[in-house]
Structure formats: structure tokens, C-alpha cells
Amino acid sequence: MNKENDLYKEKYELYDSLFTQNNIDGILKTVENFLNNPVFILDTSYRFISRSPLARDEISSTETHNEENYLLSDIVSLMKKDKCIDTIYKRTNSFFYYSDQSLIFCSIRINTLTIAYICVLQSNRKFKQEDLELTNILSNILSIQIQKEHLFISNSGLDEEYYLMDLLVNKIDNLEYAEKRLKHGNFSLDKNLLILSIPYKQKYEDYRHNFGLKQIIDGLKRIFGNCISTYHKDMIIFLISNSHQQVISESIKSSLLEFLKLNNLRCGISFVFENLSYIKDYFYQSINTLQLSSYMKINENLNYFEDYVEYYLFHMANNITNDLHKINLSTLVHPWIKKLIKFDEENKGELFITLKTYLENSRNANNTSSKLNIHRSTFFYRLNKIQSLLDTSFDNGNNLLKLELSFKLLSYKLHNYGKLNY
Known part of the structure; x- marks a missing residue:
């Protein structure tokens, strides 16, 4: 009976930490008192969002890139090999994971989307079955706290959103000025460009308050590197630029495919192009690719317009509803x-x-x-x-x-x- 009372008390104090601590570090400090083991919070790119006091002293599993701390690549590879990553995304409850070390994992979800996950390392004491219950509660609390803190909201991207929207919606009457505007931020306008669109229906009118959506955008930006993004008509849209003809390299493609699969997303990818004046046509290439792949019941995460050019022409010839944007013929040339x-x-x-x-x-x-x-x-x-x-x-x-x-x-x-x- 005392054991049940202790667990009930721990659960109560953990829920109460959402109000008494009012920040992620404070919540982790509270749960660490009960778990008596290091607790890590990671995003979907394996970057550490926060760590409990004991976890801050644990450096054997971390590596640093661009002043950000990430889970060690060897551990990530092992987790992928053992299908642990897939399990994190599929399961809504915490679970034990045993390999070289004993761990507890649990996803953190917002609007059914996994935006981060919890990792508890067995080091100070052996795990108990009750630890899974506490980790589940921690997941729910962190989901609320992340939204309260606007953790994934950044104002640094607003200018780029406006710039890209302007290019996609309005006519470009001064190419030099449009290119100059894009260079104001951190985006490098290189020789080769590409538009990538991802369907995503969001809940809130102001998408910057949709935390799952923001997390997807941030995760993809880390994959693409040099890119800008915006959200328009239930689509996440990226303009990606590279000095190489193959804008999406094989390594980027591999990371992108994994990200899309884990988040149950699909994307349409335009031809590579150089002239920003025709960006709207290339944007519609990515959109039409998605529409055509759905129409033809082709269930792929990656959909390239170059594989759909003839189908686009067939569909346009047979289309009586005018639901497809008519793309400039010049941009259909490979x-x-x-x-x-x-x-x-x-x-x-x-x-x-x-x-x-x-x-x-x-x-x-x-x-x-x-x-x-x-x-x-x-x-x-x-x-x-x-x-x-x-x-x-x-x-x-x-x-x-x-x-x-x-x-x-x-x-x-x-x-x-x-x-x-x-």
C-alpha cells in the first residue's frame, strides 16, 4: 500500500511541477528525483533540447556540432539498426530498451506528431516498472510545457517567409531586386535552385503557433542546409539552393526519406532551375507532382516531377475541371x-x-x-x-x-x- 501511495505522490508532484516549476529544466529536476537516473530530451534530429542535472554530467554519449549537442552518431546508428527509432515514433507509451546500456524511451507528441522524445539512462539505480508510468506522465507534461514556452518558435525566419511568399504569389517585375532581398538573410542564392512542397494541414490560423509544424520545418532545414521556407495553402514549401547540379545529394536524400517516413509525410520535388523569374512554375511542378501521384495511387514519400512530366501533359489534355495550374512549357524541358x-x-x-x-x-x-x-x-x-x-x-x-x-x-x-x- 505504501508503494502505491508513494507512486501516487510522485505522479502528483510531477503534474504539479508544470505549475510550480514552469520550465523544462525545473520539470526534469523534479522527475530526476523520482527516477534517480539521468533524463535527456532530444528533438527528431537527435539534438539535445534539455537535460536533467545528472544528464549534464553524462558526456560519453554526446558530440558537438556548430555549438549544439547531439546524440553520438554510433548510438544513433545502433538505434536505427535495432529499429528503436521506428518504435519511438510508432508507440505512444514509454518502453524499455536494452543494448550496451539500459534505457527508457518515450515520444513527446503535439497534435499526434512526434516532435521530440525522452531518453532515461540507467546509471544510478536499476529501472523499476513504475518508471515507465512516470515517463509517460513526463511526456504529457513536456508536450504542454513545450507549447507554453513556444520552444520551437523563432522570429529569425519571418523575413525569409515573406520573401518566399512574395516570389510564389506575386509577379517578379525586378529579378535583380528579388535576388537582392533573398541575400539579406543567411540564405545563399547559388546557381541551382529547387522547390520542394510537403502537404501538411495545420490546426491554427497562425501557423507559427503550430508547434508540430514548426518542428517539421526546423528538422528539414537541418537536413537541407541552405534553404528558406514558408507555409502556404496547407503546404510546407522550401526553396533549396546549391552550387551543384544535384541539389539534393544522395546523403541529403537518405536523411530526407527517413524523416518523411518517420513523420508519415510525402513531398513533391520540382526540376532543378536557375532563373527565379519562373519560380512559380517550378512551385506548381512540385504541387502537380503530388496531385498526380495521388491520382495515380502511387504511394511514395519522394515524388520527382521529372517522373511525371508526360502524365502531367496527359492529365492537362484530359482535364475538364481546370484543377491543375498550366505550367510554362519551357519549364517542362529537362x-x-x-x-x-x-x-x-x-x-x-x-x-x-x-x-x-x-x-x-x-x-x-x-x-x-x-x-x-x-x-x-x-x-x-x-x-x-x-x-x-x-x-x-x-x-x-x-x-x-x-x-x-x-x-x-x-x-x-x-x-x-x-x-x-x-
Whole structure:
């Protein structure tokens, strides 16, 4: 009976700490008195949000990057391997986890979304079954306290939100001024740009008071690095910039895919582009990609517009409801084609006409060489040069199909309008 009374008293004091302490550090100090073990609070990027007094002395499991403390990479890898991370996101209650160390984990949720989690390390005393109950209560209390403290709210991003919204909604009448505005913040406007959109219905009219949404944005910003974001029409929208043609590298793609899966989210990704004047068209590429993937019942977390160009054209031709934005035809031409055109202009090359002739001649090397009046070795040199420049392989027939469609779009555009704008 005394044991039940003690647990009841501990629960009461823990709930009361929400009012008497009124901050996360104070709440953790209270719960540590009952658990008698270090308590860590981490966000979904494995960064430490807060630590109890005992946990602050525990440095063997932490590493520091950009003056922020994170869970050691080796531990993260082990947790992923053991499916521990998946369990944290799936379960609403705390659970024991045993590996090299004994731990308790529990997600912290806001509006059903996991925005952080609790980690209790067994070090001072062995765990008891009652510890799970206390950790569950701690999770509920921290969910409330995080919202009270506006922990994930930052005013530093407001300017970038307004800048990006202005680009997406209003007509750009002065490109130089638009680019200058973007450079006011920490965002670096590099050569290659990309729009990524994620559907997310939020509860509050002012999304900056939707803590789960803000946490998603902050988590993705850490993955993308150089980017700005905004929220518009139930969409989280990112403008990402990079000096490399592959704006989303394989490592970023891997982290992004994991983040989307864990949060049960999907995204639409535009073509890579360079000219901000056409940002609205590329934004609608990402939106249409999501609509088309849903329409075609393709359940993927990552959806690239380059895989949906022909379906977009089919859907537009068959569309009687006008529910799809009509994208400028120039922006439907694959970035690879534009890269070849630019390379030839700068180097007086003939890569564009070589590839075009190759595709027009059913990918036959002899016929292409004859048509271009060049030696077969010269043709293969150019073809290898093209693949190297585009960082792709034509062994993948799907890549050539994409290019064939782009050449047809380009031919139609030039025939009707006389020039290609992008």
C-alpha cells in the first residue's frame, strides 16, 4: 500500500511541477528525483533540447556540432539498426530498451506528431516498472510545457517567409531586386535552385503557433542546409539552393526519406532551375507532382516531377475541371537539355545536336555518325562527354525517354514561339 501511495505522490508532484516549476529544466529536476537516473530530451534530429542535472554530467554519449549537442552518431546508428527509432515514433507509451546500456524511451507528441522524445539512462539505480508510468506522465507534461514556452518558435525566419511568399504569389517585375532581398538573410542564392512542397494541414490560423509544424520545418532545414521556407495553402514549401547540379545529394536524400517516413509525410520535388523569374512554375511542378501521384495511387514519400512530366501533359489534355495550374512549357524541358545548350554556347560545342540526332535516329551509332558526318569514334567521344557532363548513364533507357520527350517539347516551343525561356 505504501508503494502505491508513494507512486501516487510522485505522479502528483510531477503534474504539479508544470505549475510550480514552469520550465523544462525545473520539470526534469523534479522527475530526476523520482527516477534517480539521468533524463535527456532530444528533438527528431537527435539534438539535445534539455537535460536533467545528472544528464549534464553524462558526456560519453554526446558530440558537438556548430555549438549544439547531439546524440553520438554510433548510438544513433545502433538505434536505427535495432529499429528503436521506428518504435519511438510508432508507440505512444514509454518502453524499455536494452543494448550496451539500459534505457527508457518515450515520444513527446503535439497534435499526434512526434516532435521530440525522452531518453532515461540507467546509471544510478536499476529501472523499476513504475518508471515507465512516470515517463509517460513526463511526456504529457513536456508536450504542454513545450507549447507554453513556444520552444520551437523563432522570429529569425519571418523575413525569409515573406520573401518566399512574395516570389510564389506575386509577379517578379525586378529579378535583380528579388535576388537582392533573398541575400539579406543567411540564405545563399547559388546557381541551382529547387522547390520542394510537403502537404501538411495545420490546426491554427497562425501557423507559427503550430508547434508540430514548426518542428517539421526546423528538422528539414537541418537536413537541407541552405534553404528558406514558408507555409502556404496547407503546404510546407522550401526553396533549396546549391552550387551543384544535384541539389539534393544522395546523403541529403537518405536523411530526407527517413524523416518523411518517420513523420508519415510525402513531398513533391520540382526540376532543378536557375532563373527565379519562373519560380512559380517550378512551385506548381512540385504541387502537380503530388496531385498526380495521388491520382495515380502511387504511394511514395519522394515524388520527382521529372517522373511525371508526360502524365502531367496527359492529365492537362484530359482535364475538364481546370484543377491543375498550366505550367510554362519551357519549364517542362529537362534541365539536362538546358545544360547542354548552355555548355555548347559557352564552348562552341555540338553536344546538343549530337544527342538530338542520336535520339532521332533510334539510338543507332552508325546512322548518327553518318548524319552528322563525323567518325564513329568522334560520336562516342561526344556521347561519353554528354553522359559525364550530365552525370548520368544512357544505359538507363528511362533517362533517354525523358530526353526524347524534352526534345519534342523544345521543338514544339521553338516552332510556335521562336525561343526558349527558362
